[in-house]
Amino acid sequence: MSLPYIRRTYGVPARRGMRVRYTDGDGAIWNGTIKSAKGPHLRVLVDDRVQGYRGRLILHPTDSIEYIQDAMKAIPN
Template sequence: MSAAYVRRTYSVPAKRGMRVTVDGQPGVITSFRGGQLNVRLDGQRHPVPAHPTWRVEYLTEDAAG
């Protein structure tokens, strides 16, 4: 599944390279697989899967500044 599929199906702004928090832990979206996000959490070497709407907060440019 692609980023476009995830955005359309779950109505989220997900895109590769976007900062997110997953269950309170910050990270970055690295890829999409099977309708899920792969997120590399800060300080970790490998990405973990995350459902696009379950405990995920999408951080926009406005939130950073």
């Protein structure tokens, strides 16, 4: 499955390089960048939360995700 599949199926604007904000079950907010798709899920590279930490999250496209786009950056296809 791919990002075009995720956009069609779930009606979300997910694109590679797009910024997202995810709120987990404990209320912690994770900011990151969509890097790819893994099946019907998004692979998101998380910004530094702790010095030197660069983890990845695998998230469902409709699960507590806010899609953010910087007006100054074009969305890559």
